[in-house]
Amino acid sequence: MKNLEAPQRRELILESAVRQGLLHPEEALVAGFIDLDGVEENVKALHAAFISNPGTLHAFAAKANCLVPVLSVLKDLGMGCEVASEGELAQAVAAGFPPDRIVFDSPAKTRGELRQALSLGVAINADNFQELERIDQFLGQSPSLSTIGIRINPQVGLGGIEAMSTAGATSKFGIALTDPSSRARLFEAYRKYPWLSRVHAHVGSQGCPLALIADGIARVVDFADEVNDRLGRQQIRAIDIGGGLPVDFESDTMESGFDPYVRELRKGTPSLFNGKYDIITEFGRTILAKFGFIAAHVEYTKTTGGRRIAITHAGAQVATRTVFMPESWPIRVDAHDPLGRRKPGEPVAQDIAGPCCFAGDLIARNRLLPPLEQGDIITLLDTGAYYFSTPFSYNSLLEPGVYGANIDADGSVEFTTLRRPQSIPELLERTGLNELPSLAIRQAI
Incomplete structure (x- = not known):
């Protein structure tokens, strides 16, 4: 019904x-x-919004609902899984997600967590330069099927809930893009580490307007273009645009706003959808909250x-x-x-x-x-x-x-x-x- x-x-x-x-x-x-029927319809709407990029990996943010049977339902609906701890990684594996459909984000990954993720072949978004050095040491000891990216903070500003905003000037997440010498150090990291093939940013959260989110992602795409142009090769092959799409908590409107979100991205960064880059998303609250x-x-x-x-x-x-x-x-x-x-x-x-x-x-x-x-x-x-x-x-x-x-x-x-x-x-x-x-x-x- x-x-x-x-x-x-x-x-x-x-x-x-x-x-x-x-x-x-x-x-x-x-x-x-x-309401599992509602969740299924919502996931279909997400896939439809990105239909021009059929290879997009929609990785559900496990922090939003880490119950293993829920993760299993989302896996069966064609989603991947974004995790941010050893526990969430274990839950994703238990739910049946293949390693190549799991993305590991965390600002405090331990040596043990990195070794485990690399041994499984899970994708990793490094949070800082020290973590990149750690990963390079491990890759020198043992090869891995993991794809590696680095999280950058485009520093576009805060949303309506400061405690939930991740792209302010002093956010704890990622490497600041506009701090003095930061962009140059980032470029040098891509030159130094040829295995570094992704870039990641999570700009939005509840209270962030679409224009702010789109601005942050546009800066990330511009950065990826610059890296590839300066290196003379397509080293960055995928862009993880994160999640954080706001949810309507004031009414019974069930539409999650994926279509307006994609339209805003196309308006500011049409090159994101021309097939040059694979896309990864990390929606959590937007997938389940209303249902x-x-x-x-x-x-x-x-x-x-x-x-x-x-x-x-x-x-x-x-x-x-x-x-x-x-x-x-x-x-x-x-x-x-x-x-x-x-x-x-x-x-x-x-x-x-x-x-x-x-x-x-x-x-x-x-x-x-x-x-x-x-x-x-x-x-x-x-x-x-x-x-x-x-x-x-x-x-x-x-x-x-x-x-x-x-x-x-x-x-x-x-x-x-x-x-x-x-x-x-x-x-x-x-x-x-x-x-x-x-x-x-x-x-x-």
């Missing part, structure tokens, strides 16, 4: 989850859901100081960015009755609080919603990326279950477990229960 609007799809998924016990007022207080939501039960309601407050089971442990940076990362909240149906009623201002034991654990303040009551359900919308997939272990709250949903033509919903709910025994094991015997022995000695 792909013709259903987003709110209808969410309500259908939520009602089915309640009926099937995936959300329960005593046994499953909070859960995450991903996921968190559902949680309302445990209690109260009025304090004249303000209505709903105490729910979704707070900082699943919506960390929103709780600690509410101005930068506000999210929409919907109200539902205990069966998952959209709750009617005249909206009133109320706070939506989480279960964490600190006063600032608020998902929303003075939000206009139908009056919430004990036993109702709230949904946190557009949370398919960076929310339930990477929970914050405050108060040792259990990690919620995560489920993928497919809606059949007859309206029935089939769920796939993407992460089972964490159990108390699993929590105790993770927090050192198995170390107690050895600890007791050490204390007795």
